[in-house]
Amino acid sequence: MRIGTLGAARITPSALIKPARSVDTVEVAAVAARDRPRAEAFAAKHGIPVVHDSYEALVTDPSIDAVYNPLPNALHAEWTLRALQAGKHVLCEKPFTSNADEARTVAEAAEKSGLVAMEAFHYRYHPLVERALEIVRTELGEIRHVETWMCFPLPRFSDIRYSLELGGGALMDAGCYAVHCLRTLGPGEPSVVSASALLQSPGVDRAMTADLRFPTGATGRINASMWSGRLLKIAARVQGTRGTLHITNYAAPQYFHRVTVTVDGLRRRERVPGEATYTYQLRAFAAAVDNGTPPLTPPEDSIANMTVIDDIYRKAGLPLRGTPYPA
Template sequence: MRIGTLGAARITPTALVKPARSIPGVDVVAVAARDRSRAERFAAKHRIPVVHRSYEALISDPSIDAIYNPLPNALHAAWTLRAIDAGKHVLCEKPFTSNADEATSVAEAARRSGLVVMEAFHYRYHPLMERALEIVHTELGEVRHVETWMCFPLPRFSDIRYSLELGGGALMDAGCYAVHCLRTLGPGEPSVVSAAALLRSPGVDRAMAADLRFPTGATGRINASMWSGGHLLKIAARVEGEYGTLHITNFAAPQYFHRLTTTVDGVRRRERVPGEATYTYQLRAFRTAVHDGTTPLTPPEDAIANMSVIDAIYQKAGLPLRGEL
């Protein structure tokens, strides 16, 4: 599978270039950026053989099988649709689109095309999450509450992640993980009860908290921040069930450090799940889906559900949906 990358984003070496070197049959063969000199420097540094003059030229390259889309959030839908129109499979960074309507449009295009379009929630492909789900489903009994945290400091306020026009905000950047993890661990698709934001600038949240409810009556809460909001740095998930609790430390990047702590009937157990980097599992899953026609864990339909929750949180917080300025 020959992959071309749109832009020279900071995440690309970690999410694509390095994993590709360890996966047989996956090659990063081309890059394009709006600044050609930047693309050339990126290509030279990461040994990418082809630099295209534009995103359009890269997508039109008949030798490329798939596109990696790490562009700013507001550009995800448009360029993923163009890649689909050109017959390319797409691995699109999260959040999948600016809002649920855009996600629905991309999902419909993907379905018509028969191509693999996958949202890059890399953590979902690590064995840690499979082990966590096993514990939830076999040890905790009926789930009563799920809470997730994706909080980290990003005081560089000129960063595009604080740009309303580019689809920024703490909920979009950090919170998309918190929402997705809550949905993964919870009993069904949640509805949003209430939400409150701390703002960096008009319409742009630097922190967001939201309370949710699952169809079973179980409750949920997400906590997301890029600056303060009560948790400067916390990446975790907690599931409370009728028989006990599960706490996951660092579900997002377990290759660096993580811990599962299970307490059932008063007995505490701690464990770790060995494995490769989350991005390696993700890229391997993308390759398998393309080669075998299997459905990945994070298909467009899942992205619609995730963006629907994000939209509802923004609405409850009294903030505009991204992409609807």
């Protein structure tokens, strides 16, 4: 599979270029950027043979099989759709789109085309998540509460992740992980009860907390921030009638993680070995393209995730991303 990357985003080396060295069936064959000198420098540094002058030239390149889309959030839907229309499979960075309506549009386009459109929630492909799900299903009893955190410091307020026009905000950038992890570990799809935001600028959240409820009656909470009193916490906790599961660093367990399980009063710790999350993700994308193996993060899952994100913004009294900010 020959894949081209849109732009020279900071995440691309970790998310695509390095993993491709470990996935024999994948070749990073082209890059496009609106700043050609930057694209040329990026290509030279990472050994990418082709540089395109525009995103359009890349997605229509007949030698390219798939497109990696790490553009700003507000451009995810547009360029995923353009790539699908050009007959290309797409690995799209999270959040999948600006809002749930856009996610539905992309999902419909992918289904009609028969092409793969996969959201890049890389953590979901690491063995840590499967082990956590096994513990949740077999050891904790009836699930009563799920809470997730994705909090990290980003005090550079000129960063595009604080841009309303580009689909920014803590819930979109950090919270999409917290929402997805909560949905993954919880008993069914949750509904949003309430939400509270700290703002960096009008309409743009630097931190978000939301309370949710699952169909079983279990409760949930997500905590997301790019700048708040809680500088760094990436974790998940699941409480059941028999015990509790706590995961430290579910997002990048290849660097460090800890799984703590307390069941019937007995406590233990586990580690789940594995490669980088991005390597598992790229392998899964290649399997979906080459063999039709269903990915764990298909467009249907993206619609569900964006629906929760939209509802959190509504409960917090903030505009959905991709919609005008009220005057």
